[in-house]
């Protein structure tokens with residue numbers, strides 16, 4: 417498996433004279449040609465064959481041609497001056513960050529889990545604590561090459577022949593084609609991030625402070641964590657050149673616990689970017705990873721979301737997941753990220769505590785930047801939204817219809833003018849689904865880029881799990 421290393425990555429201006437960029441491009445062209453061949457000769461509908469996935473939705477097993485894209489994980493060039501990185505679509509963010517930091521830059525938005533690929537975050541939806549300023553991952557993408565199911569390659573940009581694809585690709589989840597090369601925005605970094613954790617007992621005051629932090633030009637990163645009805649933390653990060661000390665949450669100490677204990681902290685920029693990966697936010701505790709002995713046995717290198725994803729998949733396939741059912745509990749998996757306009761966030765939170773009751777909850781502010789908007793994940797340009805992330809089973813002794821909790825969330829989010837990401841389970845009836853995700857635009861793109869319907873449709877894939 418090729419792993420991008422900083423010294424192998426050409427910095428574009430130097431590379432132009434030295435020729436390294438040409439070599440990287442030539443190797444990319446060769447991989448493209450092989451992929452085109454795979455798609456042209458496929459005898460069944462294609463399906464992406466990826467080593468790792470962050471999709472929390474089991475899909476029906478149907479006959480398909482597995483399209484191997486694992487070679488598309490190279491960083492082709494970092495252009496510090498232009499503030500861009502050119503990268504292949506299946507490059508995981510862990511590798512991408514390692515490749516850009518030595519050049520003094522990072523991608524403008526880096527999702528928290530290091531196994532998420534840049535193409536996956538573009539085709540799905542990627543968010544991070546810099547999204548209040550730079551938007552969701554797709555807003556940081558300047559152009560991308562998409563390969564269609566029939567093996568044609570098109571380059572989408574905000575203007576020109578494929579502009580509609582540029583805006584319609586985010587949240588299309590591989591149903592229009594696959595992003596194989598991406599030019600994305602980077603931002604300059606400093607060596608450290610100084611963190612401030614402010615504690616709140618009252619939701620309206622907390623959201624007011626969150627909104628204020630998003631207007632503060634000195635803030636580089638803004639997010640929040642809800643630990644209890646009266647225990648909310650606003651975390652604001654700023655790049656700094658020097659740090660009096662640095663904390664390490666990549667092994668024995670646990671990041672989310674530090675938020676409650678500390679008011680101030682310093683992390684290296686790399687550790688800041690990876691802060692949620694080591695313990696999968698707080699979800700690693702469900703796998704016993706907070707026990708010091710278990711952490712030592714697993715080891716620093718394997719304490720990460722990739723390890724937990726593998727364990728969870730095995731757990732779900734095995735009968736162990738049925739233990740709670742045997743104890744008389746009914747359990748419904750509620751793994752969701754939903755965006756709500758910030759004015760409605762206190763209302764959503766109060767409802768959430770009452771109806772769903774999962775804790776902790778992650779809050780990440782974001783806004784759409786481009787005035788055109790993105791029809792499959794539409795929020796009014798400029799308007800501040802708060803992402804609520806919660807990832808736990810709800811276990812109750814009382815009987816509820818199947819998927820009851822997830823459906824309540826879908827209805828509440830719609831009622832408040834919010835938007836739901838589609839990486840996990842969705843249960844919308846079809847007409848309701850298309851009221852939230854622009855059918856007219858999607859159907860037009862589908863007709864143009866996948867006229868034979870070789871790839872599944874968005875509703876079939878994301879709701880019917882085909």
Ligand SMILES: Cc1cc2nc3c(=O)[nH]c(=O)nc-3n(C[C@H](O)[C@H](O)[C@H](O)COP(=O)(O)OP(=O)(O)OC[C@H]3O[C@@H](n4cnc5c(N)ncnc54)[C@H](O)[C@@H]3O)c2cc1C
Pocket residue numbers: 464466468469470471472505506526527528529531532533534535536537539540541542543544589590591593594595596751807839840
């Ligand atoms: C527990 C959990 C927590 C999450 N937390 C975060 C978070 O903190 N921040 C965040 O930004 N996101 C988060 N996500 C969402 C995640 O960003 C999306 O699910 C994203 O699509 C995953 O990308 P991936 O590379 O892992 O793709 P995969 O999981 O492999 O695939 C996701 C979907 O995208 C399609 N796809 C993948 N690559 C491409 C491509 N190159 N071109 C076209 N289609 C493609 C696949 O066909 C598939 O339908 C979370 C998801 C989960 C399950």
